[in-house]
Amino acid sequence: xxxxxxxxxxxxxxxxxGADVNADAVARLQAEGASGGLAGALGGLDALVVVVLNAAQxxxxxxxxxxxxxxMRKGAVVVCCVTVAPEFAxxxxxxxxxxxxxxxxAPISGGSVKAAAGRxxxxxxxxxxxxxxxxxxxxxxxxxVFALGDAAGMGSAMKAVNQMLAGVHIAxxxxxxxxxxxxxxxxxRFLEVIPDCAGTSWxxxxxxxxxxxxxxxxxxxxxxxxxxxxxxxxxxxxxGFDAPLTAAALAQFKAAQAMGLGREDDAAVAKVYAxxxxxxxxxxx
Amino acid sequence: xxxxxxxxxxxxxxxxxGADVNADAVARLQAEGASGGLAGALGGLDALVVVVLNAAQxxxxxxxxxxxxxxMRKGAVVVCCVTVAPEFAxxxxxxxxxxxxxxxxAPISGGSVKAAAGRxxxxxxxxxxxxxxxxxxxxxxxxxVFALGDAAGMGSAMKAVNQMLAGVHIAxxxxxxxxxxxxxxxxxRFLEVIPDCAGTSWxxxxxxxxxxxxxxxxxxxxxxxxxxxxxxxxxxxxxGFDAPLTAAALAQFKAAQAMGLGREDDAAVAKVYAxxxxxxxxxxx
Numbered sequence: 001x002x003x004x005x006x007x008x009x010x011x012x013x014x015x016x017x018g019a020d021v022n023a024d025a026v027a028r029l030q031a032e033g034a035s036g037g038l039a040g041a042l043g044g045l046d047a048l049v050v051v052v053l054n055a056a057q058x059x060x061x062x063x064x065x066x067x068x069x070x071x072m073r074k075g076a077v078v079v080c081c082v083t084v085a086p087e088f089a090x091x092x093x094x095x096x097x098x099x100x101x102x103x104x105x106a107p108i109s110g111g112s113v114k115a116a117a118g119r120x121x122x123x124x125x126x127x128x129x130x131x132x133x134x135x136x137x138x139x140x141x142x143x144x145v146f147a148l149g150d151a152a153g154m155g156s157a158m159k160a161v162n163q164m165l166a167g168v169h170i171a172x173x174x175x176x177x178x179x180x181x182x183x184x185x186x187x188x189r190f191l192e193v194i195p196d197c198a199g200t201s202w203x204x205x206x207x208x209x210x211x212x213x214x215x216x217x218x219x220x221x222x223x224x225x226x227x228x229x230x231x232x233x234x235x236x237x238x239x240g241f242d243a244p245l246t247a248a249a250l251a252q253f254k255a256a257q258a259m260g261l262g263r264e265d266d267a268a269v270a271k272v273y274a275x276x277x278x279x280x281x282x283x284x285x
Numbered sequence: 286x287x288x289x290x291x292x293x294x295x296x297x298x299x300x301x302x303g304a305d306v307n308a309d310a311v312a313r314l315q316a317e318g319a320s321g322g323l324a325g326a327l328g329g330l331d332a333l334v335v336v337v338l339n340a341a342q343x344x345x346x347x348x349x350x351x352x353x354x355x356x357m358r359k360g361a362v363v364v365c366c367v368t369v370a371p372e373f374a375x376x377x378x379x380x381x382x383x384x385x386x387x388x389x390x391a392p393i394s395g396g397s398v399k400a401a402a403g404r405x406x407x408x409x410x411x412x413x414x415x416x417x418x419x420x421x422x423x424x425x426x427x428x429x430v431f432a433l434g435d436a437a438g439m440g441s442a443m444k445a446v447n448q449m450l451a452g453v454h455i456a457x458x459x460x461x462x463x464x465x466x467x468x469x470x471x472x473x474r475f476l477e478v479i480p481d482c483a484g485t486s487w488x489x490x491x492x493x494x495x496x497x498x499x500x501x502x503x504x505x506x507x508x509x510x511x512x513x514x515x516x517x518x519x520x521x522x523x524x525g526f527d528a529p530l531t532a533a534a535l536a537q538f539k540a541a542q543a544m545g546l547g548r549e550d551d552a553a554v555a556k557v558y559a560x561x562x563x564x565x566x567x568x569x570x
Contacts, residue, residue, distance in 0.1 A: 086468060109482040121482050146478045148470075157468035158478055161461050165484030168457040172530050176450045179517070179531075182524035183371060183442035185433075193431045193443055197394040197406050199450030201486035232464070239467035241562045244536065245457050246464075248529040277526045 001081070001108065002051030004115030005141045007032060009049075011118070012140030017041050019066075042071035047137050048078050051108075054227055055084045063095060074100035077133035081108045081122075083163060085231050086153040093126065093152035102130040105152035106138075107159030111206070112219060119143040123162070125154035160235055163228040164246050169203035170225070170266050171249035176204075177211055178273035178281075187212045187282055210267035214283020222269065223262040225253035286366070286393060287336030289400030290426045292317060294334075296403070297425030302326050304351075327356035332422050333363050336393075339512055340369045348380060359385035362418035366393045366407075368448060370516050371438040378411065378437030387415040390437035391423075392444030396491070397504060404428040408447070410439035445520055448513040449531050454488035455510070455551050456534035461489075462496055463558035463566075472497045472567055495552035499568020507554060508547040510538035 002018075003025055009016045010033045017038035018029040030036055042048070048068055050061055058080060062069045069078065078096055080089065080103065093103035104126040114120050118141050124131065125148040138145050148154040176199070180190045191208050194200055210216060229250040236243045252269050259275070261268045274281045287303075288310055294301045295318045302323035303314040315321055327333070333353055335346055343365060347354045354363065363381055365374065365388065378388035389411040399405050403426050409416070410433040423430050433439040461484070465475045476493050479485055495501060514535040521528045537554050544560070546553045559566045 109484075111483065121478075123478060123482075144481050146481075148474070148478075154469060157465070157470055158474075160468065161465040161470060161475065162479060162482045162484035164464060165457055165461045165479065165486070165489070166482075168460075168530065169454065169484070169486060172450055172453045172457070175453075175528050175530050176446050179449060179521055179524075179526055179528060180442070180446040182526045183445065183520060184439060185442055185446060189433070189443075190446065193406075193408060193433075194447060194450065196429050196431075197408075197447045197451075198396065198487050198491070199394075199447035199454070201450070201454060201489075202483050204450070204486075206483070235468060236464055239464075239562070241464055241467045242558075243460050243464060244533040245453065245460050245530055248533045251529065273527075277524070 001112050001115040002049070003029065004112055004117075005049060005051060005081070005120070006034060007116060008118035008141045009137065010034060012136070014136065014140065017045075042068055043073055045072060045076055047076065047134060048072060049081065049137055050078060051081045054082065055088045058082050058084060058088075058092060062092060069096055069099045069101050072099075072101050075102065075133065077102040077104055077130055079104045079106050079134045079137050081106050083107050083159050083228050083231065084156055085235060086156040086160065089156040090151070090153045102127065102133050103152055104130040104134040105155035106134065107155055108142075109159070109162055114143070115141070122146065123148055123155045123158040125149040126152050157235075160232045164232045164243070166203050167225050167229045167253070168245050168249045169201040170207055171252045171269055173201070173204040173208050174211070174252070174267070174270035174273055177208060178270055178277060178279055181274075181279050182277060207265075207267040210265050211270045212282055214281060216261075216264040216268045218263055218265045220266050221263050222253055222256045222266050225266060226250065226257060229253065286397050286400040287334070288314065289397055289402075290334060290336060290366070290405070291319060292401060293403035293426045294422065295319060297421070299421065299425065302330075324351075327353055328358055330357060330361055332361060332419060333357060334366065334422055335363060336366045339367065340373045343367050343369060343373075343377060347377060354381055354384045354386050357384075357386050360387065360418065362387040362389055362415055364389045364391050364419045364422050366391050368392050368444050368513050368516065369441055370520060371441040371445065374441040375436070375438040387412065387418050388437055389415040389419040390440035391419065392440055393427075394444070394447055399428070400426070407431065408433060408440045408443040410434040411437050442520075445517045449517045449528070451488050452510050452514045452538070453530050453534045454486040455492055456537045456554055458486070458489040458493050459496070459537070459552070459555035459558055462493060463555055463562060463564055466559075466564050467562060492550075492552040495550050496555045497567055499566060501546075501549040501553045503548060503550045505551050506548050507538055507541045507551050510551060511535065511542060514538065
């Protein structure tokens with residue numbers, strides 16, 4: 001999604017530097033017009049957009065090996081698009097502010113296709129100064145920006161709520177498409193009917209086609225969900241809140257990991273159900 | 286939903302008789318142009334549309350106290366719109382066929398508003414003769430008719446799949462909107478943001494407004510879900526299929542019943558979460 005956002009920023013007329021552990025991605029972005037040498041350019045950036053996997057990587061980028069915040073000018077902004085715990089977002093914002101750098105808690109939703117089209121939904125919270133500094137980034141990359149409050153944490157809280165639903169809905173799709181198979185309903189028939197009925201969801205319409213096609217190349221990998229639903233359940237537990245559907249969905253994604261499917265598309269959670277019930281999904285022998 | 290379908294049939298130019306345990310509903314329908322005295326008219330009907338609560342009521346209407354099938358002419362059709370087990374639908378079809386009456390397994394989706402507008406989705410299966418005989422009824426009442434096979438049972442199987450998803454999605458909405466409250470997200474803010482994000486579902490968009498408004502007048506009651514998810518889990522168990530999310534959702538609806546909320550709108554399952562976590566939903570003190 002970071003690659004798509006960088007492309008949107010380039011098309012928006014911004015000067016963009018890219019950094020990625022995958023050198024090919026950086027080279028591709030430079031071929032599209034990005035500048036080289038981010039490390040030397042940090043002091044001149046208006047905004048540092050962080051789109052990495054998890055909290056540990058955020059910390060490494062901002063304060064660890066990369067030490068980006070220390071190199072940034074005062075008044076520049078970190079736009080953190082990563083799904084992290086609300087408490088972690090608050091901690092990152094505090095450390096940035098100590099260094100004179102603004103922080104926008106800005107998790108994103110929409111997937112890689114919307115990222116490439118500059119049409120993400122952003123769940124953002126932070127100071128008025130952080131919103132103002134991040135304005136050009138948001139304008140180039142987002143279709144909807146939800147302003148959720150004047151402090152870091154609320155953006156991540158809303159993202160946790162969204163991920164709770166999205167994760168449950170993916171697992172529910174998998175449960176229903178395989179249950180249907182036990183009742184004589186082929187997955188392609190499921191996909192013809194359910195999107196027109198009350199049982200549909202955004203995730204079902206997005207992911208069920210992967211099951212029908214037997215195509216588990218990762219748009220969004222199974223591995224994301226133990227992390228994101230873990231964030232949700234940690235926050236829930238700290239609040240004394242029981243989330244039994246979320247816990248049930250998490251168990252299915254963990255079972256998919258245990259089957260070695262962590263890097264497959266998250267629709268592969270259907271294989272957990274299929275294996276348990278002795279069903280053959282499309283594309284399986 | 287039967288009332289809305291009867292209205293659609295009247296507007297479609299059909300002669301319609303109504304029967305309901307609620308005499309007021311019958312009187313209202315007659316004021317809109319329906320004929321009186323269904324019991325005496327059974328022998329002349331082209332189609333008998335059954336929209337009751339459960340399998341026991343279907344059996345009572347067709348073969349029990351009402352003994353409708355015995356009174357119907359050969360070649361007339363029973364259009365059964367009730368959510369029942371696939372096996373029960375097959376049994377009803379067989380008994381109708383023995384009496385020379387056609388049977389269309391035709392569960393509906395869309396709720397009372399779409400029923401009144403003649404815009405239901407129908408998941409139908411049955412013989413070609415049953416489809417042909419039911420054609421005028423479907424044309425007047427449905428926007429989409431999914432023809433799912435040439436024998437009763439497949440319509441009910443698809444409806445079970447739809448109800449599995451719909452029930453899980455309602456409970457997931459309830460889980461997420463209350464989890465959000467523990468993280469400082471007001472229900473109205475949830476409703477502003479989530480429908481534009483990947484975590485949305487048809488049920489969320491339909492039911493979350495009831496929670497936000499604190500309005501639990503039943504459009505679709507809590508009591509429906511222990512019945513419908515029970516049908517799903519019975520069919521799943523018979524097939525050796527584990528459905529943990531469905532089981533978790535069922536437990537929440539049963540908890541709502543145990544709280545005395547059975548006749549409230551199914552969005553009231555949010556009260557199960559709110560009570561457990563000590564939260565006050567909109568409209569609660």
